[in-house]
Each structure stands twice: as structure tokens, then as C-alpha cells.
Amino acid sequence: MKNQIYPCLWFDGQAQAAAKFYCAIFKDSKITADNQMVVTFELNGKRFMGLNGGPQFKFNEAVSFVIDCETQEEIDYYWQKLTADGGSEGQCGWLKDKFGVSWQVVPTILPKLLSDPAKAQNVLQAYMKMKKFDIEALQNA
Template sequence: MENQIYPCLWFDGQAQEAAQFYCSIFKNSKITADNQMVVTFELNGKKFMGLNGGAEFKFNEAVSFVIDCETQKEIDHYWKELTSDGGKEGDCGWLKDKFGMSWQIVPTILPKLLSNPEKAKNVMEAYMKMKKFDIKTLENA
């Protein structure tokens, strides 16, 4: 059996709250173990650990989670949920949730649009002006 690799997210006493928040947003998600120091959970079947490590370390954009979205409805869902309750919109599909974790909400069609030499420049110019991605605008760029 290969060793499983998964992220450990450092929280300032909010690991359980964060796990519950994330599990409420993603289908096929659950908390698998929980104690005062550590909570393990799965999001869409992928394992995560939340650690109540204290105030010493904070999240930053050096690490982000990418959510590939097939539809505008999916983009809208994740954007709304992850920016709720104090989350912050960023540029070009990026946001920070209320815990400070960075997320990229990306339409799966974007690489195809950017690989089209006739459209790539216009698509890039369009998405550089966006916060939340709009698939129709990108397709029509």
C-alpha cells in the first residue's frame, strides 16, 4: 500500500468549525475523526486534516485549492458558499474563505479556450477583468 498524502490545515482554534463549513459545501464529504486538537475530514472523497495549532501561522496565497467547475451553476455555488460569512472575493477566479484559505474557482473549459490561438488573447483579457468567472463571457470573448 502506498502512503497517503493529504494536507494539514493549521487553524487558530477553528478546525472543527472549518471542517463542518467545508463539509456543508462539498457533496460526498464527511468528518471522519474529531478531537480537541485535530479533525480529519473528506471533501469529495479527498482527505484533509485540520489542526488547532494556535495563532502563530496564517494561510496565504502560496497555497490554494482549485475547484474545477463544468457549469456556471457550480461556479456560482462554490463562489457564494466560500465567500459567505466574511469571505473575500479576489481577482481572476480567486477568493479567500472566512478562515483565510485561498480557493480558485475555475471553469473546466478555460484551458481549451486559452489554447485556441485565435481566442486566447481575448479570453485572457476578459478573465483578467473578472472576479468570479463567467463562462458565457469567456466563450464569447
């Protein structure tokens, strides 16, 4: 028997709303159980739990979820959806959604670009100035 490991996200009375928000953004997603205290859901086949725990704890950047993106269209899609209705943009591909959860929307090509000794410094300087990643600008740096 394998023990599953999955995150439990503490919300201030908004666990169900958050689960519905995330399931509308990510393909292959669904709410699997829901009661007034806890909602379990899957995003891209990965299990999450949302807890209506109250106002005692807030999300911060110490924990974030990374979304690997192959294309600029994917980056644009997740960026727009996750910052909608009160989310906020951060630097270097980071953002917070309207519930305060931190996300990193990252192009899959970034590690390759940073490992090229001829381009790494220019790529680093370019992406440090970006909020949402621009793949073409990184490739041209």
C-alpha cells in the first residue's frame, strides 16, 4: 500500500469556491468530495484538499505551485486565468491568485537557456526584469 502525499490548503471559508476556480482552469480536473469543512479535488490528476479553517493563517510565497509551460499560449492562458478577479502579478513568473495562493508559471525551455554559457547571463538579466515570462524575449536575450 502506498501512502499518498498531497497538499491541504487552508482557506478562510472559501475552499469550495477555490476548488471550483481551480477546476475551471486546469484540464483533467474535478471535485471528488465536498462538505462544509473540507473539499477534495484533483488538478491535472493531482489530489488537493481545501480546508475551511478560518482566518488564522494566510498563504505566502514560502509555498507555491509550479506550472511548466511549453508555449507562450500556455503561459498567457494560466497567467490570465490565475490573476483574474483580484489576483496579482509578481516578478520572474510568480503570481498570486485571488485566494492568495502563489504560483510560478514557467517556460520549460528556461533551464536549457540558463545552461548555455554563452546566453545564461543575458537570459538571467532578461527574466529578472519580467513579470510574466516572454519565451521569445528569453530566446533572443
